[in-house]
Each structure stands twice: as C-alpha cells, then as structure tokens.
Amino acid sequence: MFSRYLVRNCQTKVMMFLNKTENCVRERVEGAALTNPNMCITADQDIFIDRSYLTPGPKKVAIITGGGSGHEPFPSGYIGEGMLAAGVPGAIFTSPPTDVILSAIKAVGHNNEKGVLVVSYNYTGDRINFGLGLEKCKAAGMKVEMFVVGEDCAFTKVEGTAGRRGLVGGLFVFKIAGAMAYNGASLEDILATCEEVAHAYGTLGVAASGCIIPGREEPLFEVDKGILEMGLGLHGEAGCLSIPFGSSREVADKMLTHMTLPNSESRLDLKKGEKVAIIINNLGSVTQIELNVFTKDVITLLRERGVKPVRVYVGSLITSLNMKGLQISILRLTNSKWLPLLDAPTSASAWPKPLIPEEGHELTIEYAKLPSHSEDTKEKMSTKGLMLEGDKAKLFEQCVKFAIQDVVQHEKELNQLDSKCGDGDCGSTLYRGLTGISKVLDKQPFQCPSVVISGFADVALQTMGGASGGLYSLFLIGIANKLQERFDGDPVKRWSEALRKGIESMIKYGKANRGDRTMLDALLPATEALEKCIGQEMTCGQILTKMADAAEAGCEATRHMKAKAGRASYCRPEDVNDVDAGARAVALCLRGLAKGLLL
The missing domain is CATH 3.40.50.10440 (Dihydroxyacetone kinase; domain 1)
Known part of the structure; x- marks a missing residue:
C-alpha cells in the first residue's frame, strides 16, 4: 500500500x-x-x-x-x-x-x-x-x-562552444x-582573488547513468553497459568522450590524464612539488565505500605524479539528483593565502562540520522580513531623454502594433528552424512575448519611447522565460536606458546608440558575438545600417527598410556559419544547415516594423 x-x-x-x-x-x-x-x-x-x-x-x-x-x-x-x-x-x-x-x-x-x-x-x-x-x-x-x-576540463578545444561549464569547483x-x-x-579584492582562482583550478566528471527528474520515468540520458561518459555537465550535457568502465584506479587515472593533457585548452597545469586541495564529489547515487576507494586512488595517483594533496573534501557536495557519477576538482594552491582561507571557520552546513543550534533555539522556519524595494517603474522614468510628439508617437504605436500582428504568424516557421539545433520553441517563445506585449499596448505612453521599451522588457522577461526572455529583456533594457539619457540632437543617432547599448548587454551576459550564429548576426548589420542613415534626409520607413534588408542579409549569412554559442554549439555541424532561428526572428521583427510605417 x-x-x-x-x-x-x-x-x-x-x-x-x-x-x-x-x-x-x-x-x-x-x-x-x-x-x-x-x-x-x-x-x-x-x-x-x-x-x-x-x-x-x-x-x-x-x-x-x-x-x-x-x-x-x-x-x-x-x-x-x-x-x-x-x-x-x-x-x-x-x-x-x-x-x-x-x-x-x-x-x-x-x-x-x-x-x-x-x-x-x-x-x-x-x-x-x-x-x-x-x-x-x-x-x-x-x-x-x-x-x-567555469572550470570544467572536458573539451580540448573551448573555441566554438559556449565556454567552460561551472561544476563543483565553484x-x-x-x-x-x-x-x-x-x-x-x-569587494574589489575579493573579485580579484576569484579571478586568480579561475586560473588555478579544474574539474572533470564521469557518469555511468543519467539522473531521473521528478515526475518522469526515463533518465535524461543512458550510457551503454560497461561504458562511462566522461566530461559531462551537471545536468548530463554531452561529455567529451566515452571510456570503458574499469577499476576505480583506472577510471581516476584516465580522468587525471585528461585533465592535464598538454594540448588541451582547458587543461590544469599541475606541477611537481606543488600543493593542491581536492574535492571528490558524488553526483548523486555513488555509495560511500566507492567514494572512499576513489578518493584513495586520486590521492595516490596525484602523489605518484609528484603533486602534494594537503586538503581533501569528499561527499555529495553538488549533485545531479540521482546520477551515478563522480567529479574530481583540483585547486592548485599557488597563493599561500588560500589555504588559511579554506581552513577558516564557517557556519555553512555542507562544508563538513556539525551544526549545533543555540541553546533554546527551536527548529522552526524563520521568515525573513525584507526591506521594501521597488522595481523600475514608468513613474520613475525621466522625460529628459528622447521624446516623440503628436503624429510621431502615433506612428510609433502603429508600427509596433502592425509588427506584432505580422511576426506572430511566423511561429511555426521559427519553431521548425529551431528544432534542427535547439529546443524547437523559438517561434513559440517569441509568440508568447509579442502577445504579452500586445495586451499592454493600450496603456503605453508612446510619446516616451524609453518608458514603452522598458515595459516591453519586463513583459519579455515574464512571458518568454529561459535564455531567450533574458536576452530580449537585456537588449530592450539597454535601449531604454540609453533613450532615457538627456539628449537634444539627431534622434537617428540616439536610436543607433541605444541599439548599440542593448547589443552590448546581450554580448556581455550571453557571451555570443558576431559570427557565432545567433540573433546578433542580424542585429549588428541592422544597427550598422541605421548608423549609415545618421545625417541623411530619409523617412522613418526608409530607414527601417534599410535595417530590415541588412538584418535579412545577416540572417542568410548564418546558413554557412558554425554555431559557437548556445545549445547549437554542441550539435554536429552537419545538423546545423539552415539559417539561425534567432536571427530570422530579428529580421522578421524589423521587416514588420518597416511595413507598419509604410502603411
């Protein structure tokens, strides 16, 4: 029962x-x-x-x-x-x-x-x-x-991927x-030390099976009997290679060898005689006896290589639900100040040490009373920046409404493009964002573009979700912040500066750039087309048409690019043979805006 x-x-x-x-x-x-x-x-x-x-x-x-x-x-x-x-x-x-x-x-x-x-x-x-x-x-x-x-030692070539993943070494x-x-x-000294640590540590994992997410019946991935997947991410993302299952010592030896490959861009350069701290991490369902045996083998193998382990931390420290797997993380103690910091007392429960409640303290949930804070709102947005008067504000509203009606019709096309190298939901995600924006259009003060676009950023974040929602929101917030700054010059110049600011935010946190086969390959050409219009006698419709043309050309160019960011960077090149869905979405949005102005 x-x-x-x-x-x-x-x-x-x-x-x-x-x-x-x-x-x-x-x-x-x-x-x-x-x-x-x-x-x-x-x-x-x-x-x-x-x-x-x-x-x-x-x-x-x-x-x-x-x-x-x-x-x-x-x-x-x-x-x-x-x-x-x-x-x-x-x-x-x-x-x-x-x-x-x-x-x-x-x-x-x-x-x-x-x-x-x-x-x-x-x-x-x-x-x-x-x-x-x-x-x-x-x-x-x-x-x-x-x-x-980001310290994983899985890939010998980091270029062309989304970068080294963060693992238990954090x-x-x-x-x-x-x-x-x-x-x-x-804060400055702590950040500088973190950057120093980033050049002195590395992590690698192996797994015999994937984990099972609550509510599902099948594991995220399966490994053939007698095989281990080496170099996988915390969620089971693809590893660098498969190796035969062997004894604990054999597996540990292969892991340490891969971590220190001389020709690997993600290698850990262990030197004879240097001191190291080690983490042996249980990804979920490895038994304690296996952990102890594996720990012994890792320490022994490092000593045989002339390295001196002086601190070892073992346990289920960062798991992947019930994944059957292990990780080795090694920190080279190149700075003499780090060991005392590792040894310093902490009340954190998972840094092994028993927690003893204060006398008389009951084990109850204590809810924090947070200081009140307010989000950026329309009321806080200044009117010192770019403003639109009369017919221009109505034109802005008209082209936004038309673009939304036009672009949402391409949901299936964008999903199909995305299904070849992603989740297959690019169109659905954009549809959610645009329909969400359409519901708040009647309340927008179109005479103040920074307020409107800031509102669109909030809607994108709430309705789109995931990386796409965050990227669109970062882009729109960057635009809104720039438009809000004091300005009394050429509005075309200010819009081009605003687009550049939005793109900078996307590059900073998304880690993609031109040529990586992303939406930036459409956005950057469109922005450059806008910059060429500064000082020219052109209508808004003509300017947006040039931007849309440039975005479409940039989108078409992605057909022949190797993906270097996002999920597509982990796909086989032969499976990525059409235009990028994100770039296509940008081109569609700009063309929709242009059509709206030319009505």
Missing part, C-alpha cells in the same frame, strides 16, 4: 519520496530551513539568507549564488558566516527567475556599503538572469559585481571569497 502511494503521488513508476512533484522545490526549501538555525527563507519566494545579514550593524561584502534545483545541498548548504550570504534555487535544472535574484541581491545588499558579489555558474540562463538582476541593482545605485564559475570560490568577506576584505 505504501509503495503504491508513492507511485501515485509522484505520477511515475520511479520511486521518489516526494509529495506532489510540482511542490518539491518549495518543500525542499522549507525542509532545509528547518534543519539550519542560522538560515532563514522568504515567505513568497525561494531564497535562502544568512540571517546575520538581516540584523543591524556593520556589514561585510555579501556573496550570493544560485541555479537550478536538483544539485542539493547547493545552494542552501553553503549559506553561512564565512561562505554565502544568500542563495537562490530555481526549478529543477532551471535558472531562477530574475525577479527572485533581484530580491536576493537587495536583501543582503540593502544599505550595505561594502557591496555584493554575485557568483554565477557558466550556463547561459544563469549568466543572463543573474546578470540582469545585477544590472537592475546597479541601475538602482547598488554596489554589486559578478564572477562566473565551492573553492565560495569558501575562499566567503572567508575573505568575513575578514573584512573589499
């Missing part, structure tokens, strides 16, 4: 000790709070906070991080004095929403003159959503910086940076 109860509530044949699948993340958040008296959560958002940051008194640099759930004990296990000030878990294997990230930054950064360091893992959704939250806080006058963890960053913050270091 009990077994049937579990099956029925999980809606799957796989046994999981859950209640309702859709509630598992929130219930996990509350369960973690019940066991840690030093940590509190928020009542209406999934945020973990070190409660010392919510009490009056001198502040220290606050370090926050986050990412998809399913990697427990990350991030809650690393909240505490000497490590993280706050952590934001998203849905299973999904980046947390920007508005929750924003709340977390403000919770620990409010009236904190020392500032906030946001640590993001090098996954597109995390970079974009954490970056967007950071930029909003910067715009509000907060002192906040970002460091991106814990070295949390511990060292957290100890520095606790000791009163400045």
